[in-house]
Amino acid sequence: MNKNITIMTLAAILLIGSAGMACAHFTMVFPSDSEATVWDVTPEDYIATMGETKTVYMMWGHPYEHILFSMASAPEVSVMKPDGTIEPLTPTEITVSGQGEDGNPGDFKGYKASFTVDQPGDSVVFVKYEDDGENLIDYTKAVIHCGEEAWVGWDSEVEQQTEVIPYMRPYGMEAGFVFGGKALYNGEALAGAPVEIEIYHTLDLGNEIVGLAEEMFEYDPPMVFTRLTKSNDNGEFVYTLDEPGIWFVGATMEPESESERNVRGVFIVPILEPFPPVEASSGTSISSSELTKAVDDAKAAAAEAKTAAERAASSATSSPGFGAIFVAVGLLAAIALLMRRK
Secondary structure (H helix, E strand, C coil): CHHHHHHHHHHHHHHHHHCCCCCCCEEEEEECCCHHHHHHCCHHHHEECCCCEEEEEEEEEECCCCEEECCCCCCEEEEECCCCCEEEECCEEEEEEEECCCCCEEEEEEEEEEEECCCCEEEEEEEEEEECCCCEEEEEEEEEEECCCCCCCCCCCCCCCEEEEECCCCCCCECCEEEEEEEEECCEECCCCEEEEEECCCHHHHHHHHHHHHHHCCCCHHHHCCEEEECCCCCEEEEEECCCEEEEEEEEECCCCCCCCEEEEEEEEEEECCCCCHHHHCCCCCCHHHHHHHHHHHHHHHHHHHHHHHHHCCCCCCCCCHHHHHHHHHHHHHHHHHHHHC
16 A cells, blocks of 8 residues: 555656656757758758748757757648738658767757748748647747848737747847747736847867766756746746857646646747957957056056157247147047057
């Protein structure tokens, strides 16, 4: 009897544990030319030209650590065009190579779907994926942008059960920009929801960074893998995306009943390198400490020059503003030298 009670207790604990967030698992929606190049995704891949056939690849795994799992079921895929029309897409099963949870290479089941970009503006690809193992229904959105200043459709609501509506246009954003949005559940504000934020890494970079994190933060390495905030009473949240790359921002509706599934809405945000490029701007940027030192040096140099000039100059050439001129010239010269050094 005691043995049976123990088994039932352990089973209950496991069930309770599975009712929490599906931490670090995301449906990766990556535009690409082929399965061979899908892991080289960049922000530019979310840009399209008129008439282009865009193919999106869908994989299931941990973006930060570059860990993959085979998708347990075929996803539902559609695209909302800039004019609001919705086109259902047909997913095709594919095989992608990657790294498994055990760290070994392997082949994993994913899916792809294609559509033609036939309108200027923003096409929203939205995906529904169900995973029994993670007790999760995952809704993911990615924006494909087409056309100069055709900034229409990026904040469209596609009526997913849990959905993230962006407040910031999700392209043209560079590292360090703040991303904000609103989490909805069945069209209503999702208050107090956990919002997971995670960046994608390539295989080699992921292994390197994870190894470093495990060394530096051995007490809790995943705390730097998956960042976490919460939505407010209006379902709103903000977070700074501080690195260039492909970011996943997911808000989860966690049910009260342990028998129900978590329902998460994810928005994919491509983040550009800093602009203007750091190399280009570094030649003209001066920190406050450097500027203070330059001013102090210039004042000292100007004072010496003023003293020497006053000794050499005749009383006829002296004037109340004579010293000030030397100070100003010295300041400008010192700052100009500092700018050239940088």
